[in-house]
Structures are given as structure tokens and as C-alpha cells.
Amino acid sequence: MNTNTVKITTNHLNLYYGTNHALKDVSLNLFTNKITAFIGPSGCGKSTYLKTLNRMNDLVPSVKIEGEVLLDEENIYDPRVDTTLLRKKIGMVFQQPNPFPMSIYDNVAYGPRIHGIKNKSELDDIVERSLKGAALWDEVSDRLKKSALGLSGGQQQRLCIARALAVEPEVLLMDEPTSALDPISTLKIEDLMDELKEKYTVAIVTHNMQQATRIADNTAFFLVGEVVEYAPTTELFTAPKDKRTEDYITGRFG
Amino acid sequence: MNTNTVKITTNHLNLYYGTNHALKDVSLNLFTNKITAFIGPSGCGKSTYLKTLNRMNDLVPSVKIEGEVLLDEENIYDPRVDTTLLRKKIGMVFQQPNPFPMSIYDNVAYGPRIHGIKNKSELDDIVERSLKGAALWDEVSDRLKKSALGLSGGQQQRLCIARALAVEPEVLLMDEPTSALDPISTLKIEDLMDELKEKYTVAIVTHNMQQATRIADNTAFFLVGEVVEYAPTTELFTAPKDKRTEDYITGRFG
Amino acid sequence: MRPKSYSIFGGHGSKSGVEHAAEVIFTVCGFFAVLAVASITLYMIISGTPALFKVGILDILFGTIWMPAAATPSFGILYVILTSIIGTALAILIGVPIGVMTAVFLAEVAPERLTNIVRPAVELLAGIPSVIYGLLGILILNPLMYKIELKIFAGSTTHQFTGGANLISAVLVLALMILPTVINISESALRAVPQHLRSASLALGATKIQTIFSAVLPAAKSGIITAIVLGTGRAIGEAMAISLVSGSSVNMPLPFNSVRFLTTAIVSEMSYSAGLHKQVLFTIGLVLFAFIMLINITLNNLLKKGEESHDK
Amino acid sequence: MTNDIVIPVQKESAVTHSIYNQKNRISDSFLTFLIYLCASISIMVLVGIMGYVFVRGIPEISLEFLTTVPSTIKGTFGIVGNIVNTLYVVVITLLIATPLGVGAAIYLNEYAKGGKAVRIIEFTTETLAGIPSIIFGLFGYVFFGNTLGLGYSILTGALTLSIMVLPLITRTTQEALKTVPESYRSGALGIGATKWYMIRTILLPSAMPGIVTGIILAIGRIVGESAALLFTAGSGYLLPKDFFGKIFESGGTLTIQLYLCMQKAKYGQAFGIAVVLLVIVLAINGLAKFLSHKFNTEVKES
Amino acid sequence: MTTRVNYEHELSLLNHDIKEMGRMVETSIEQCFVAFEDQDFEKAEDIIKGDRTINDLERSIEARCLSIILRQQPVAGDLRVVSSALKVVTDLERIGDHASDIAELILRIKGEHVYHVVRHIPSMATAAREMVRCSIEAFINQDLETAKQIEKQDDVVDELFDKVKNDVVDLLKHSNEHIDQCIDLLMVAKYLERIGDHAVNVCEWTEFSKTGALKNVRIL
């Protein structure tokens, strides 16, 4: 396992959507400054797992969660937890680039403003820093006041990453962040993720196995709600221990 | 060049959308029973080129076309050409699976009905044959009267292929036919295309270069409306002659 | 090469007769709306302009005295115009915030079960004839207003008592009447805001309320503006409901004055008028028409601009 | 979830920014209050209106009320004539406006090649939608009533209303056509269908829910209309003696009769009619829901 | 379960080609000594010609491997199979080369009987041929056990080489007559020893193909 210190631990996590047992006894560690990839066939619970990490699943009415998720050793499902703070610490980027229909600047400043930063020059600073962090500054610095919807798909996705960075998270969750993008934009985002892991702990769901091999330090393979195998990426993709993993990654499994 | 007899020839084709010169002096041959792939960055004119082959571009108001396109040595832009007959000969499958909101059966029978086939048992025959040709018969034979929209993405795409086959085309044009599909369905369709080329001449636009290497006999690389290079696929992907081709296929070019 | 089964050269090589007929028929249908608007405009101008010149543009538009049937008639409609503007504006000012907030409630806050009960009710109310609102205005609002009027103006000698038929009543009826429209359209605009924007906002650590006001409402802006446009249209164009509750006297649009709107001016006198009086009523129609066009065009432009700035 | 794990309290200070720190935001509470306030105002008012109308209206409704026409001599009152008139107006209006509106939508969406023509048509359609009904009333009165000499008649009213509901049908149909994925068109044309065949077999069936919605909205508008009808269709309340002849005679719809009752201060009768109207609108809404649901499931299941 | 018809087909073709190449190499070695013993110089010439086919097959297997890598992006087991095939053919080709080299030498030694003096060459030849056969089989079947045994067998071949060398030294000590032939024989022995080494390499690639590790060092 490509380890470091543990950032997030899930212990015996079970999740039910009504009667649908969507996550089955998932125990995993995410490591600081590593990229962890989640792969698996459609509907196997990858997104669900990702969402349990910043409690976005709270919004689903029928959901029931058992087990614990520790962030820096604090249980995020403790009733005392302020989900606002939690989500500030654990940012999320989605499959479809989803910038708000506002200017580029306002998109990035959205988070900081929510968290009470009003000062103009401070905001300017954050916006610039975040856009640079998302490798987008050079492309948009001269049109910060233009609508974010005018950006290309790849730029929009990087904007969403910048927006997540602006609240200074510690963990970045990404649910298939490049599946809506063309190959060139995808490569750009992959390069970016590699840079991001210097500062953040990154978890990414991807359908593109090559992508997992390219960027992830560790990879977990999910199958109908279970973690079949969790190993350093190279190991998982070269010498998987489980037959099902091998079948899946070699495309022999549907 | 992986050749055979020439099925479609384009000679010095130029196409303008208003003042936008979208295809620049494109001269290519498509060969019978071969798969020809078109690759190139977004907006380079791949789809436009494909659409000139069955005159789907006629529907765009501002379009102007120069040069000739020969199908079996007949110029398809001749004023005497019946586009209905032309499109019967040159079928098309699109990026997004687009089954009509009718039953599976009606979807496949749509084309034959247009072309005047009313006889029930004849239609039954065609539907079965086409669905088999698209490797879908086994999966849907017991629910032909169910809505086509209930099928999975991959099945829908194969249905669209069956629908195209039902009019007994000679050429099959496919515009990014797997870009909306998951990896498993994609592999199925690729296998299918390999079978199809036994009977049809196939042209495919794809963003996925691995896909081109997997299935195409010849590949053409487009750049801003021009054909930069047209060569047997393996050659193009291993020893491209043009620096721009190499930059593009190695992902060094955006 | 396999033998050529058939050539692509068709017998005719051009479209069939049915194709042509279909195209022609649809084109004619398409231009029917143009024809209708053109003829309405034409009729309004033909019927409305003569009086404008006979009486004098300034005298009509800026005159304050409306005595169309007098021996020396006077056709000033300034108060009527002002009433329409102020009345509509007030109705919008009251109705829109309440309506939008209600829409927010229904789309974002309310439990689904409550929404499922309330939304059909709102839809129903959007569909009921406006005269019913007028009916309620007369029966409930006017007596109430009169009580207030009596209190406020007790002992006043200058105030003409209206029996509650005043600007406020009209404004309230209008505000109430546009409520369902505003709620309906705003709600669907809010529902049309893609879920992922909410997720995005929540994932940045925004609370639900912050999400609604900082992300969802701005994203639904154009829909809400449409709601306002349609609401404004309905308010300014409404005639029957308020003709009975506003008192229908031509007066300065002060809260407790009995007032006449552009629409009510036409409705109430059209039947009885003759000659120049009638022509002036058409002029009022023309003014109303111009108003509507102006509002439509400016709001449309505003909307389009907003959209464009997002598109590119 | 398992909360049996006791998290030591001192940890909160140990970790720089602990996530255990729930707090309430005042602005949030205020805005929540505002939302609830506005919602309760409108819900109460709206529910109040309906309740009031029903409470006052239902006692008015009787067999006589529903099956007779008013008689001054007998001093009785009934609305059957108005119901029949309403039907006449609705049917005739739809017969005129639906083909025109749907045709216009098809032209705009499928034939028009962009550019000025479309912009003009769309602009005029929007304008038409924004014109207040009183203006339609004036226009119908002058043009159909006087210029064409149709006088106060159901036909005048229906023609006027046809223009009025035209944008509604055009727009909803157009929206429905727009939502028909482009891929259906290219799919059909791509296998050699002609345009008209494609419209007939793919577009119209797919757009049917939208068209039906448009028609139902139009019915709602017609049923509720008063200003545009007062000067055009008139206020006749007699039952037709001659099926086609009635078209040229005046006929007041329910809403017109309601307005007239209001004017005459016959509030009881007015509320009775209001209840009937509410029921009709309710039925129309229900029908719309049912049909669009049916179409939707049909499209999905078929 | 998807089939990936094409992919499976290409993989099986690859397997088949390697088997074929192995078979050819093995035959070459065998024929070498048959030719020598029977003094069948035509057969020796055939072997030399056969090496060209083996070389061609090497190229075609390499081409197939690269094509699979290019087209199919193999991972896990598939990637190991393909990449070990890419490497193993070098060894097989080299074995083929050595067989051909031996054949050439045999042509030179033709008619001479020194061979009978150097006693250990036949057993060395048999051992080497056996190693090749087994190693290819082990590779195809990913049979680690066999592979391990073969590695041990190499020591036997090495020992035999030393013996041959001693034989030759002895021979030279006693006569100056057959110096050329002796040296050639020594070379034959050297080639056989190298063939053994290459067979060991094949076994190493078997380990890699199965486990992703070479001599217990993880490579993939």
C-alpha cells in the first residue's frame, strides 16, 4: 500500500438506500497526500461511498448508515458535527462540470463568501490563488468577470476544482471528474491532480482504468457494494489478487 | 493502405458553413469491407465530413459544398440524386444512441416501412435479420413489442445499428458511436463493428484513439478541416509521417 | 466490387408534391401570427390615432380632466396612465416577493407531501377566471377598505369617500391575482435549476438557506424574470376583475382614491361611447398596447442580455 | 450509525479546526422565517379564496341552476345556455387555433431556416401573448364584429379567442418540438425518411404531450376569458335552436355570465357559477395531468 | 461476461506463435545432432535455413505483441503475458541462432570423428534440448514448478560444459592434430551451454508472466 499518514478511515461502513444494501462493510483508509482511485462497474457503490465521506448522502431521505468514518480521527457522523465545516474540509468535484451561472470570479469566490469572507482584496487573493492552483489562472485572468458558462468543458472542470480549492479543503473528492471531457482536457486535469496531491488528500472515482493507473497511488475495486480489492495501483493493475478484479480490469466482465 | 475496391471517393471536397471553411480540399477513398476511422481534435470537421457522405449536411441552411463525392462512381451531389435512396444506401449511426420512442420492433421496421415494405411477415424477417446482424437478437427477441427506451445504452446503440442495417445499406457511417457508452458496451460494439465490416463498408469518427487502433483498417487524421494524414491504422499510430499527427496521437497537442 | 443493386439517381430527383404542400401550409401557418399582430397593430393605430390628433397628443396624454360626454368634452388620461403604472408597479412589488418566496418554499423547503397538496391548488388558482378575484374584491376587500377609509379620513372635508373602492383594493386584487402565476412559473424555474448546482453549493459547505439564496435563486433568475414579465402582463392587462373594485373614477392614483386603469377605462365606457369619445377609448387602447409592447421588448431584451452574457 | 465511540473532548482543541462545532446562523434563521411567512400568507389567502368560493357557491347549485336558462318572467336563473355557449366557443376556437398554432410551431422549428423570418414570427408570437385581452376584445369587436359584419356572435368570439390562444399553442408546441431530441430527426432522415414522413411519424407523436398541454392551457384560457368576449361573443344565454345557426348568434360563456351576475349584484348566482368554473378548471388540470402522464408512460413503456 | 472476441483471438494467436517458435527451435537443436550423427549435411543446411524462419517468427511475434499493446492496452495478466512474450522470443531466437551456429560448425567438422572422443557432448545436447523443451512448455502453461526444476538442470549443463572443456584440453594435450576441430567442438559445447542459459531465461520469464516478478523482484 502506498501509505503515509491516514487521513480518512472508514470502519465497517454499511449503507442502505431503503432496503437496498448499497455499501457492504467497507473498511478503507485514505492516506494524506495520496490519490486513491475507486473503480468498479456501474452501480457498484463508488459514488455512494465517496458521498459518505462528506455526508452528501445526508440529503437522500431514505438513507441509513452504519459504521464509522473518521476524519483525522474524528467521527464525521457524530451528532455534534457541523456538516458545513465538514464539507469545507472535504471538498467535492462532480462528474459534469457544474459552474454556477455567474462570473468566473464569483464562482471561485462563492465558497469564501459563504464562509464569511467579505473583504474584496482578500477575496481577490483567494480567487487568484485558487485559479492558479487549478492551473486555470493564465487562461482566464483577463476575463474573470465573464460568465463561467462561456468556458470550455475542461476549463469549467478546472474552475470547479478551483472553486473547491478556494475554501481550502484538506481532502478533495472527485466523482468521475473527466468523464464529460475530451481527451486533451482529461490529460490536463490528470496532470493537475498529480500536482494537487502535494497539498491535498485526493479520492477519485473513475470509469477509465488507464486514468486510475496514471494518477492513483492506491486503487480500490468495488463490486456490488463490496471492496473486492484495495491495493497500490500498480499492483492492482498488474497482479490483482482477486480473479474478479482481473476479469474486470482486463475487460472480461460486464 | 489497407485497400480493396474503392467504395466512396471524395475529390477535392470543400465545405463552407457560411464563411467558415470547414473542409479544405479533402480527397479520400473509403474501401469496400474496410473500416475507416476519422480522428482529430474537436471541431476539426470529422462529423462534417461524415455528413457530406450521405448529404445530411443538406439540412444545414448556410452550407456550401464544392468538389465531388462518388459512391460507386456516381456523384452523390448530382441534382438528379434522390437523397432518400442515397441515405438508404449509406446508413448512419450517431454519437448518442437515438432510438425512436416506439417499440423495438417498430424502430427496426421504421426504415423498411419508409421504403414501402408493408408486408408483415417480410417485416418480421427483416427485423429479425437486422437484430441478429447487430448482435442484439438474443437479448431482445422476447420483448420486441416493448419500448426501445427501456434498453440499456449499449443495447440502444446496437438497436440503432440494427435500424440502420434494416434498410440494407452498403455503407455504414458512425459518428462517435460509443462515446456515450460505458467501457463494457463499448467493447461489445467494437466487436460488432469488426463483424459488420465483412458485409459493409464502415466509416467511423472517434475520439478514442485506442478504439481507432483496435478496429480501423485505415485512419485519417483531420486538423482544422484538412486531412493531415491518411494511412493504414497501424502505420498511422506507430510511424506517422506528419509531426502534427504524432503530436496529436501522443497527446501532446491541444 | 459487388454488383450495383440500384442507382442513387431517383426518377424525379426532387421533392414530392406532398413535401411541397406540407412546407407551404406550415409556412402560411407560421406567418399567421405575424398577420394577426400586424392587423391588430394596424387596427389599433387606425382606430386610435385619429382622436390623438383631433384632441391633441399632449391634451390626451397629459391632460388630467376626463369629461368625455360633457358639452365641451375633455379627454385627459394622465391619471389613468399613472394609475396603471403605479397600480401595476405596486401589485408587482407586493405580489412578486411573496410569490417568489412561496415558490422557494414549495420547491426547496416544504416537505414533499405539503407541496403535493399546495401545488395543485396554486395551479387551480392560476386557472380560475380573473372575474372571480374581482367578485371577492367587491365582497371582502371593499367593505374592509371602507372601514379603514372611514377611520383614516374621519372628519376630512377634502377627501371624497369611495366606499372602499380604491387604488389599494385594486392593487391587492392584482397582487393576489398574479400570485399563482408568479408562484407557478418561479417554482418551475426553481425546479429546473439542475440538482448539481445545489450539490455543488452544499459541497462547498453552504447551508441550505445559503444555497437557496446564493446559488439556486441566481440560477433561476431568468425564469423568475419571466414570471415577473408574465405577472406584469397579467396585471397591466387585467380589466374585468378590477373594474368593479377600483371605483372607476378618474382620479389621482392616491391610495384611498377611487381610480381608473387603462383597461377599465376601455371596458366601462366602450359600450356607451360614440363618436370622438369612442375614438379616444381606442386611443387608450393604443396607449395600453404601446405600454405592453414597451414592457415586452425591454424585459425581453433584458432577459436575452442576461442569457447571452452567460452563454458567452 | 455507531455513536458508541466516545470521542474525547480535549481532541477538539488538539485538532486545529475540529468539525465538532455546530452553530446557527442568524441570517439563515431570518430568511427561513421570511420564507415561511410568505408561504403561509399566500397559502392561507389562496386556500381562503377557494374555501370562500365553495362555501358561498355550493348552496346555489341546484338542478334548476344547471339545467335551465334565465327567465325574467318567471324570475328564475340557470346557466345551461352558458355552458353550451362555452362548449361552442371552446370547440370552435380550438378547431381554428390548433392547426394554425401547431402548423406555425412546425414551421418555426422544422422549416424556417433561421434568420429574420423566425425572429419576426417569434417576436410577434411573443407580442401576441403579451397583448391584454381587452385589446383582443376591441380588435375582435371592430374587425370581426363590424368590419366583417359578424356582430355579437359565437363566431366573432371564437375568432377573436383563436388569435388570443394562438401563441399559447404555438409556444407550447414549439417547446415540445424543441424537446424532441435532434437525434430523432437525424435518425429518421439518416435512414432516408422524407421530412414530412419524419414529422408525421416521429415529431408529432413525440410532441403530442406538449401539444395536448398547449390545448388544455388554451381551454383554460378560453373558459376563464371575459374581457375579450364581452364585446365579441356577447352575452346571450339562450339554448341553440339550430346547431349551426347558433354560431352566428350571440352567446355568453360562463365567465361572462358570472361577470354579468356580479354587475347585477346577484352574488349568490355569481358564486354558483364560480364553483362550476372552479370545477371545470379542476377537471381540465386533472385531465392535463392524466394525459401528460399517460403520454409519458406510453412513450416509456409502449 | 463479455467476450472481447478479437482480443481473445489475438492473445490465442500469440500463444500459438510462441508454441510454434518453441517447437521450431527445439526441432532445430534435435536435428543438429541427428544431422551430425547421420553426417547428413543437407539436414544441417536445412537447419541453417530454418533459422531464418525462426528469426522471421520472432519478428512476427514481436510485431503481434506490440500490436496488442497498441490496440488493446492489456493490463494485469494479459500485460504480463504479452510483455514476457516480447522478451522470451529474444531468448528463443538466440537458441535458434545457437542451433544454427552449431549446425555450421558441424558442417565444418564434417566427416571427422573427434566428436566421439569428446564424450560428454551428446549428453549435453540431450540435456540442453530437454531444457528448451521443458522451458517452453512451462512458459506456455505458466508452470512455475517445472520452471524452477529447469533452472536447477542448468547446473548439470554447466558441469557438462566444464567436462567437455576438460575433454578438449586433454585431447589437445595429447595431440596437435585436431586443434581446429577441438576448438570447434568446444564452441559447440559453449553454444549448448548458452542454450541452457537461454532456457533458464525463458523460465525466468515464466515466473514473470505468472507473478509479475523476476527472481522475486517485482517488475510489474
Place this chain on the structure above:
Amino acid sequence: MTTRVNYEHELSLLNHDIKEMGRMVETSIEQCFVAFEDQDFEKAEDIIKGDRTINDLERSIEARCLSIILRQQPVAGDLRVVSSALKVVTDLERIGDHASDIAELILRIKGEHVYHVVRHIPSMATAAREMVRCSIEAFINQDLETAKQIEKQDDVVDELFDKVKNDVVDLLKHSNEHIDQCIDLLMVAKYLERIGDHAVNVCEWTEFSKTGALKNVRIL
């Protein structure tokens, strides 16, 4: 122009490693003869130890190549570079082996002066070393011209080997004293000849890396 920072970085590391391996191999050969001439047996031991490092480097380059194939799906030039690297390291490693073999023999021949009798070994050593150096350089720089020349140079080495063999035969004819040493020397020459062959292979891979063809046969 996208950078694909990571990918470029990995490719450059690969290049660097190959260069390094080439340098080490070259040094090995050079040191062999320095050790021999200076009779510096420690140096010879070092060379034998150094071979282990070279072997390790081979493994690490192979691992890097496979990792690039696995992660980056190289095509065109990149794929050729990676796959030729995968192949070329085998030759480099073998050259290293041979150098180490030579060093071992040198340890055995230690103190003897037969070496001076066999006149052509030094020039052979120089030629072989030069071939290795140039071929690696050509490979790194994808310099087809140089590669072609080296292939010609191999003939020189082969000729020299024949001369060495004749020298040895002559020597043996004249005395029975130094049979062992002679045979060892012959082996040294054989190794040098093989080193030349491997250098030629490196050149062939240079051709492939540049053009995708091996001896004008298109492989990729």
C-alpha cells in the same frame, strides 16, 4: 500544446536510465582490459560485482517501460522508444554479462603472459568497446547513420575473432603448455565477438526505435 508533464518526465527518466546503463556497460568493458593490463585483480572483482548493478538496472528499466505502457498507453514514436528500450536492455545486460565473464576469465589467466602472444585481442577489445559506445549513443540519439556504420564495424570484429582463433590454433600447434589459457583467451575473444553482435542488435533497435522497422521489416 499540452505538456503531459508526468508522461514526459517518465520518458526522460527512461532515457536517462538507458544512458546510465550504457555508460556502465561501456565502463565495464574498458575496465576489464585496464584490469588485465595492470593486473589489477581487485578491479576485475569490481567489474564482476558491477554486473549485478547492471542487472538491477536492466530490471528497473524493464519495470519503467512496462509501467509506461500500463499507464500511458504510448503510441507512435513513444511506443517505439519504450518497446525498443525494453528490448535493448537485454542486449546491454548481455554485454555487461560478457564483460563480467571476461573479467572472470582474466582472473583465471592472472599473471600469465599468453595474452601478449595473441596479438589481436587488444585491438578487438578496443573495437568492441567502441562499437558498444557508439551504438548506445546512436540508440539514445536515434542516429541511423552511426548505427549503419557500426553494423559494418562488426565485420571487423568478426575478422579479428578469426585472427585470434588462428593465433590460438598457431599457439597450440607450437606448444601444449598453455592450453587452458589459450582456450580462455579464445573465450575472451568469443565474448568480445558476441559483444560486437549485441552492439549490432542495439543498432537494429535504433533503427526500430526511429522507423518502426527491423532490418527493413515493419514491425510496428
Place this chain on the structure above:
Amino acid sequence: GSKNAETQAPDTKTEAGTTSGTTANETTAKEDTATNLKGSISMVGSTSMEKFATALSEVFMEKYPSVTVQAEFVGSGAGIEAVTNGSADIGNSSRNLKDEEKAKGVAENIVAIDGIAVVSDPANTVDNLTKDQLINIYNGTTTNWKELGGADQPIVVIGREAGSGTRTAFEELLKLEDACKYSNELDSTGAVMAKAASTPGSIGYVSLDVLDDTVKTMKLESVEPTPENIKAGSYFLSRPFVMATKGEISEQSDLVKALFDYIYSDEGKDLVKAVGLIPAN
């Protein structure tokens, strides 16, 4: 119009306003035509005449089942215009025709006399007004009932809209043209009734025939507005009900002629009385 008069009705010599009796000749003619007359008559106009007009059409249609009488109540002005431009057969007007209207060839057929009643809300304690008091109320001089001996309550002055026959007659009779200060200008008789009934302190004027006990009817100069008093001339607010035709009655279609015949018959006069009006002449 009366398009479907199939048979030529026998000539009637009756002139509008000249004959009041029914001749034997006419009776037979009517019986004759009763079975044959077919078609429709359209009348448009005064809202004050609604009660009379609907009653008339009801009775007439009962008598001639194949005839339809349609009546629109949109106001006197619109009625006169409709008859002028031919879109109606009869224009109802609750005032005398103006000279310029007559000049366009419209004949003024007075069918009944109506009184204008002044009404107030039922709770009003004032029940009698003098002509001057009435004038002062309407020109805005008097604004509170207490000045007239009633409760301390502001007067809500309700009137009709400009162009109304009732308003024209009322203002003419009181010489109040252009001098009224209305706080409500409502567009129908019924609306005035309703408003007056529901607004404390209101005052309004309506046609005599619509009076009921939802409102308080004012005596003017201590005279009650009854048909008798109007006939006697002691109640000063009265005006004619006119059914205008384009051209004289003799020029009209048989249907219209039959209608006027009926109005001027005894039966018709009884009807006029029954709806609370005074037969013309």
C-alpha cells in the same frame, strides 16, 4: 338580421306611436304569422332596459317559437351605434336620441317611460331629498349625511359612466352636466345597485324597474318613485325607453314589425306595466 322571414307577412298599417289598440285585422295577421314567422331579431343597448328587453323577448319567443330574440346589454350608446351600422336590428336606449343620431336615419321608437330612482344603503336614516339637496350631493357641495339630518357619515357618490343613458338623463334633468363629482363610476345599473346596497353612506341612481329592498329608495321632494307618480308628473326624474330602428318601423322586416306590433298591443302594455314601467303614451 332577420334573414329567414320566409313568408311575406300581411301588411300592417300601424305606425310607431300612433296606434294603441289591436285591430281584428292584426290579430288574424298575427295568428297567421305565428306559425310562419321564423328567424332572429337582435337588439343591443341599454343595461337599464335589460329587464324589460329580456321579458319582452321571452314572451315574444313563446308566442313565435321559431323566432329567436337576442339581446345584448352593453349600453345605450353601443345600441344606437349597432343599429346605425346595421349590426343589430334594434338599438335599446334609455335616453332620447341625439340629433346627430337621428340625422343618421335612426328612428326613435319610445316603448316605455322609466323613472330614475335615487337609492341609498338600507341603513340610511335620510329618506327624503329635495332637488337642491340632490344637486348639492352630486356636485360635491354636500359631503356628509349629517348636513341632511342623517348620521355623521360621509356620502359615497355613486354614478354611471360617461355615455350611459341613465347618467345622461339624470344629469340633464338636474342640469348637472359635467358637474358631477362621482367617487364611483360603475358601468351598469346592477353594479350601482350592488354598490349602493353594500356601502354605508352611499347614494346612487338606477332605473325604476330594478328597485328592490336591498337598497333604500329616496323620496324626492317627498314623492315616491312609482309609475303613478311619474305618470302624474310629480316625480321629476323620468326618461323614455327607446327601441331605435334604422328607418321607420314600416321599413323593417316582418319580424321586427311583429315585435313592435306586440309591444304596442295591450298584451305588450301589460308587460311594460308588469316590469314596473309606464307604457309609452
